[in-house]
Amino acid sequence: MATPARELTRNTPPTAALAVAGLRKSYRRGFLGRRGEPAVADLSFTVAAGEIFALLGHNGAGKTTTIKAILDLVRPERGSITIGGRDARRPEARLQVGYLPEHPSFHENLTAAELLDFFGKLLGLDRTVRRRQVAECLERVGMAEHAARRLGRCSKGMRQRVGLAQALLGDPRLLILDEPQSGLDPVGRRLVRDLLLDLKREGRTVVFSSHIVPDVAAVADRVATLRQGRLVDLRDLRERPAATAYRVVVAAPADPDVAGELRRDPSCTLRHHDPHRWTLETVGAGPLAALLARCDQAGLAVHDVVTLASDLEDTVLADLVGDAQVREVPAC
Amino acid sequence: MLSRTLAVALGTFRESVRDRLFYLVGAFGVVLVGATTVLSPLTVGAQGKIVADVGLAGMALLGLLVVLLVGASLVRKEMEQRTITTVLTKPVGRGEYLLGKYLGLSLTLACIIGLMGVLYVVAVWLTPAELAWSHLVAVYLTWLELLVLTAGAVFFSFVAGNALAAGLAAALFVIGHLLRSLHDFAAMSTGPGRALAALAYRVLPDLEVFNVRAAVVHGDPVTAGQVALATLYGVGWIAVFLLLSRVVFARKEL
Numbered sequence: 292m293a294t295p296a297r298e299l300t301r302n303t304p305p306t307a308a309l310a311v312a313g314l315r316k317s318y319r320r321g322f323l324g325r326r327g328e329p330a331v332a333d334l335s336f337t338v339a340a341g342e343i344f345a346l347l348g349h350n351g352a353g354k355t356t357t358i359k360a361i362l363d364l365v366r367p368e369r370g371s372i373t374i375g376g377r378d379a380r381r382p383e384a385r386l387q388v389g390y391l392p393e394h395p396s397f398h399e400n401l402t403a404a405e406l407l408d409f410f411g412k413l414l415g416l417d418r419t420v421r422r423r424q425v426a427e428c429l430e431r432v433g434m435a436e437h438a439a440r441r442l443g444r445c446s447k448g449m450r451q452r453v454g455l456a457q458a459l460l461g462d463p464r465l466l467i468l469d470e471p472q473s474g475l476d477p478v479g480r481r482l483v484r485d486l487l488l489d490l491k492r493e494g495r496t497v498v499f500s501s502h503i504v505p506d507v508a509a510v511a512d513r514v515a516t517l518r519q520g521r522l523v524d525l526r527d528l529r530e531r532p533a534a535t536a537y538r539v540v541v542a543a544p545a546d547p548d549v550a551g552e553l554r555r556d557p558s559c560t561l562r563h564h565d566p567h568r569w570t571l572e573t574v575g576a577g578p579l580a581a582l583l584a585r586c587d588q589a590g591l592a593v594h595d596v597v598t599l600a601s602d603l604e605d606t607v608l609a610d611l612v613g614d615a616q617v618r619e620v621p622a623c
Numbered sequence: 624m625l626s627r628t629l630a631v632a633l634g635t636f637r638e639s640v641r642d643r644l645f646y647l648v649g650a651f652g653v654v655l656v657g658a659t660t661v662l663s664p665l666t667v668g669a670q671g672k673i674v675a676d677v678g679l680a681g682m683a684l685l686g687l688l689v690v691l692l693v694g695a696s697l698v699r700k701e702m703e704q705r706t707i708t709t710v711l712t713k714p715v716g717r718g719e720y721l722l723g724k725y726l727g728l729s730l731t732l733a734c735i736i737g738l739m740g741v742l743y744v745v746a747v748w749l750t751p752a753e754l755a756w757s758h759l760v761a762v763y764l765t766w767l768e769l770l771v772l773t774a775g776a777v778f779f780s781f782v783a784g785n786a787l788a789a790g791l792a793a794a795l796f797v798i799g800h801l802l803r804s805l806h807d808f809a810a811m812s813t814g815p816g817r818a819l820a821a822l823a824y825r826v827l828p829d830l831e832v833f834n835v836r837a838a839v840v841h842g843d844p845v846t847a848g849q850v851a852l853a854t855l856y857g858v859g860w861i862a863v864f865l866l867l868s869r870v871v872f873a874r875k876e877l
Contacts (some may be wrong), residue, residue, distance in 0.1 A: 318876070362712045364877040382714045390712040396705040398634075400641040412630035457709060478862075488796040 308465050309338040309361065314370035316356050326368075330356040331520040334370070338498055338513075340464070343491050345507040347499040348517035354500035355499055357517070361498075362390055374465060386414070387479070389463035393453030393470045393500075398441030403434055403453045406442060407460055414461040428456040433482060441505050447474045455486065466490060468499040472506055484510055505598070508535070536599035537579045538562070538564035539571045542592040550587045558582070568594065627715050628723040635727020636675040639693065644731060645684050648738045650812040652701035655746045672750020672840050678743040679686075679761050679836040684771040685735055687796055693731075694776035694787040697724050698872070708877055718869050725777060725865060729770055736766040753842075761839040768833035772796055775828075781871040793820055798823060799830030830861040 317329040328568035331353040338344040339583040348355045351427040359365040361372050363380050377384035396535055397406050404425055429435045432452040440452060451474050458466055471487075472480045489512045490497050501507050508528065516524040539559075543566055544550040553571065554561055573582050579596075586593055658677035659670070665794060666673050698721065701707040740762040748754050776792035783791060798805070802824055809820035832853045835845045 359761070363706075364708060364711065366876060382719075384714075385712055386714045388707065388712065392705065392708050394705065395709070397709070398638055398706055400638055405637075409630060409634050410709070410713060412709065413627050413715050415626060415714075454709070559700045565668070 300405060307337045308340045308342070308375060309344075309498060310371075310373045311336050311357070311361065312371050312602075314357065314360055314367050314372065316360055316365060327518050331360065331367075331517075332516075334520070334522055336515050336522065336525060338496055341491065341494050341497050342485060343499070343510055343512045345511035345514045346498065346517060347502065347504065347507050347514050348500075349502050351519075352502075352517040353520035354517060355469055356520070358467055360496075361467060362388070372518075375595045377397075382384075386461075387464040387468045389458035389460065391451075391454045391458040391466075391468040391471055395450050397442045397450065397453065400441060402439050402441050403429060403445070403449075403456070404438040406453065406473060407457055410457050411458050416461060424460055424462070428459045429453075431459060431486070432456045446614070448476055448479050449582045451475055451479065452482075455483070465496045465498070468497065471499055472501065472503065480506070505535075534574050534575070536572060536574045538595075538597040538599055539573065539579070539582060539586075539593065540595040540597075541569050541570050541571065541586050542594065543567055544589060544591055546589065549591070553585075556582075572599070598611060627713075628719045628726065630845040631710070631715070631720055631723025632648050632726035635697075635724050636730045639728065642693075644689060645735060645738070647689065648735060648742070651681055651685055651739045652720065652742050654678075654685075654860055655742055659746060671747060671750040674746050674750050675743075675746070675752070675758065675840045676836070678746055679839065680766065682739045682762065683735060683768070683836075685739070686732060686765060687722060687772065687793075689732060689735060690726075690769055690772045691789040691792055693732065693794050694773040695780050695812045696785045697728055697773075697777050697780065698868075699780040699785055699788070700876060703877070705877075711877065717872050719779075720763070721865065721869055725774065728773055730774065731875040732766060732769050733791060733845075736762060736769070755839075757835065757839045757843075757845045760845050761835050764850070764853055766836055767829055768852065771828055771830070771833075771857050771860045772799075774861040774868075775811055778868045778871070781868055781875070795827065796830065802829045803829060803831055828855050828856075832856050839844065 312335045313554040314331055315329055316331045317326040319325065320388040323479060327540065332456065334353070334357060346357060346440075348354050356365060356376065356460075356517075360367045360370075361374070361379055372379040374388060376443055376582045380579075401409070407425040407428060408421055411425060416424065426435065429438050432455045434452045434456060441451065445453065451471075455468075455471065458468065468487075471483050475483060484506070487497055487499070491510075499511075512527065512529055514524070514526050516526070516530060543564065544553065547573075551560070553569070559571045559573040559582050561569060562572050571582065573579050583593060583596075655678055658674055658681075662673050662677065698707070701710075701724075707720075708859065711717065740759070743762065745756065747758060772792055772795060775795050776788055779788035779791040779795075782788075805820040806824045809817050811825060812820070831840065835849070837843075838845055
């Protein structure tokens with residue numbers, strides 16, 4: 292084990308729900324099994340108890356490999372991982388861990404309730420507790436009425452919900468969710484978001500991965516941005532929220548005073564104008580609200596409000612776009 | 624540990640029930656009825672022998688089919704379909720999981736062979752032949768042999784793909800029954816063939832240890848010592864295959 296990793300583990304606060312120190316993992320490739328470029332390199336972070344911690348990065352950034360290493364599904368070449376102070380390689384370290392894989396796959400012959408009952412047995416829950424928790428978990432993810440449905444006959448979204456339910460089984464203190472909103476419709480995405488916030492209110496620790504910045508910004512306390520397997524940014528959103536840019540399209544002001552005020556307003560920028568419409572851009576929810584209020588007062592019709600990428604997204608995309616530009620993303 | 628292993632074993636058993644593996648018992652019934660109605664009338668005075676011969680051989684071959692179809696993909700299928708990941712992120716060790724899967728399939732084989740055994744006993748009882756304890760011993764040893772082959776198939780599945788693992792398990796069945804002939808061949812021949820045959824004799828299980836079918840059919844006795852020795856031999860080989868599987872499985876990345 293590398294010395295820095297040992298030092299980092301030693302300095303980890305005793306309350307850390309999860310500590311990753313000096314993690315490095317590369318996969319063997321080809322007939323000779325030579326190791327390729329590292330999927331994760333020199334990755335270190337700690338997650339405090341009760342925190343929602345996001346791993347953010349585009350596909351191939353190393354998020355899933357990091358999660359798999361935490362869960363002992365892949366074997367790192369270097370580094371140490373502890374869950375609640377216990378070596379993550381020990382099965383008992385996972386007693387208090389719930390996990391949702393990126394693409395949940397379960398035995399198709401089992402019903403949702405049978406699957407959860409099976410996992411309950413693996414967690415060592417007795418029959419009474421198991422029955423109660425299976426019903427509660429299915430209820431919590433909106434699958435109670437489909438409890439007797441075989442998983443082979445469930446839609447992708449339903450399987451994702453069953454996956455969430457099994458992750459919640461056993462009342463885990465730490466939840467590790469790999470792309471939890473993947474494959475879900477808008478209702479399901481809202482359900483996951485609300486669930487994450489509920490889990491935080493209950494004092495549980497959540498580590499989740501995503502490549503969708505608005506999903507992360509909506510719920511995470513801290514965000515680790517990975518790029519090519521390396522940690523490029525670690526941000527506390529409670530101290531420094533992601534600044535989202537907005538584009539507002541309004542009717543062109545007929546009153547020259549109103550037009551002058553808008554042009555001079557330092558909190559917004561006039562990007563485009565023609566005799567009928569003005570396109571303004573502003574950064575942050577507060578300035579957006581102020582701009583919309585001003586337009587309302589001046590009697591200007593607001594034709595459109597578009598959410599643009601945030602500075603957090605720019606960090607993720609930096610290696611793709613070259614520098615921090617504001618990029619348009621679908622409104623949400 | 625035991626409860627988790629049992630949970631995996633019972634899950635595997637339930638899965639095999641829902642995969643309709645028990646339909647093979649029906650196939651066995653058809654084989655037995657065929658033997659009694661078609662072949663027996665052709666062999667006056669030897670109906671019992673025919674039923675015992677066809678019954679025990681049919682049991683072994685249909686059991687082998689289960690091993691090749693299920694045993695060779697027992698864990699690998701779970702790895703390919705990624706159903707294994709959620710299981711192993713619970714507090715379940717890989718060794719516990721492997722043992723649980725193996726015990727689950729062993730239970731399935733016990734039920735299949737047990738049900739076939741009941742049909743077999745009824746079929747023999749319906750013939751003029753005497754129904755001896757050795758018939759049940761033959762059924763037991765057939766099951767034991769299948770357990771050894773299953774453990775071998777599980778090991779092969781870790782080092783080769785599903786189809787190749789099934790092929791290797793089938794080869795193990797064939798070579799395992801020819802091992803004594805190979806030993807004789809090694810004694811008589813020279814050169815690399817001798818070394819190869821001698822090596823196979825030393826590193827592969829001798830499946831003839833479990834084969835008392837000929838003795839049962841001809842009414843020869845099967846001693847308790849023979850059964851105990853076969854049991855020890857079988858358990859030993861199962862342990863070897865499972866330990867090797869455990870070593871390879873521990874290094875697998877999921």
